[in-house]
Amino acid sequence: MLQMICIDVDGTLVGSSNVVRNDVWEALDYIREAGVKLVLCSGRPAFGQARSYAERMQPGGWHVFQNGASVVRVDTGESLSSAFPAAALSRLLETATQTGRLLEIYSDSQYASTLRDEEAREHAELLGVPFPPLWPSELHDPVVRAQWLVRHGELDTVRDLTPSGLELHPAGSPRMRETLFVSMTAPGVSKGSAIRSIAQKYGIGLDRCMMVGDGENDLQAMAVVGHTVAMGNAEVAVLAAAQHRVGHVDEGGLIEALELARQL
Structure with missing residues (x-):
C-alpha cells in the first residue's frame, strides 16, 4: 500500500x-x-x-x-x-485599485479583499469564513499568497497584470462555476x-x-x-x-x- x-x-x-x-x-x-x-x-x-x-x-x-x-x-x-514578495504585493494592490478587479491577499490565519461585492461574499461562504473580510490595510500578519477572482477566459488578461516571477495557480470550483481563481505564490x-x-x-x-x-x-x-x-x-x-x-x-x-x- x-x-x-x-x-x-x-x-x-x-x-x-x-x-x-x-x-x-x-x-x-x-x-x-x-x-x-x-x-x-x-x-x-x-x-x-x-x-x-x-x-x-x-x-x-x-x-x-x-x-x-x-x-x-x-x-x-x-x-x-513561504512569504509573498513585498514589492510584488504592492504592485498587485495598486493594479487592483486602478482596474477595479477583485484581489484577495492571505496570511496563514486571515485574509483581506479589495472589494466587498457579491462575488467576494459568495467566496467567503464557500470558504466557510465570516463576511466581510479585512481590507488590505488591516491585514498585518505576513502575507503568503495573493489571488485574483476573474471570469473564465480572463487568465491571459490577469497574467499580463501580474508581476513576473510569481507562480500562478489557476483553479475553479464546482460551487462557483463562473469564477476562475488565479492564485499567486512566491517563486518556486x-x-x-x-x-x-x-x-x-x-x-x-x-x-x-x-x-x-x-x-x-x-x-x-x-x-x-x-x-x-x-x-x-x-x-x-x-x-x-x-x-x-x-x-x-x-x-x-x-x-x-x-x-x-x-x-x-
Missing part, C-alpha cells in the same frame, strides 16, 4: 454541494487507520472549512494550503509557510514544493506518494509524486498528465482513488 495520499479539495474532496460525502469520510477513515498518511492539498487557506477538513482527515498531521504557500501542522500550528512555491517538504518530514519517499486532483494547480503536485489520479471532472491537462482516472467528484470518484491506492 502507498504511504501518503495528497488530496485536493474543490472538485476532488468536495463537489457541487460544497460538503464531503459521508461515504467519502468513511473511506478516508479506513485508509488512515491502515497507516496511510493523508494530506489535504488545497488552494484554500489554512482556516475555515479547509482547516476543519484537514483536522478530520489527518489529526496531528501536516497539510498543504494556499497552493503550497501555507504548510501547517494542524495540531501544533507549526508552519513551513507550489503544491509540489509543499508535498516534498511534508514527505521529508514524514520520512516517506515520493515514489510511495499519490496525488488526487482535478485542476491545473494540481499539476505541479502530480509532477513530484510516484502515483497520480485525475478525477472524472478534471480539466483536460490534468486528465492527460495523470496515470489513472476515476469517477466524477459528485459520484464518489475519490472513493475509487482510495481503493486504487490500496492496490498499489
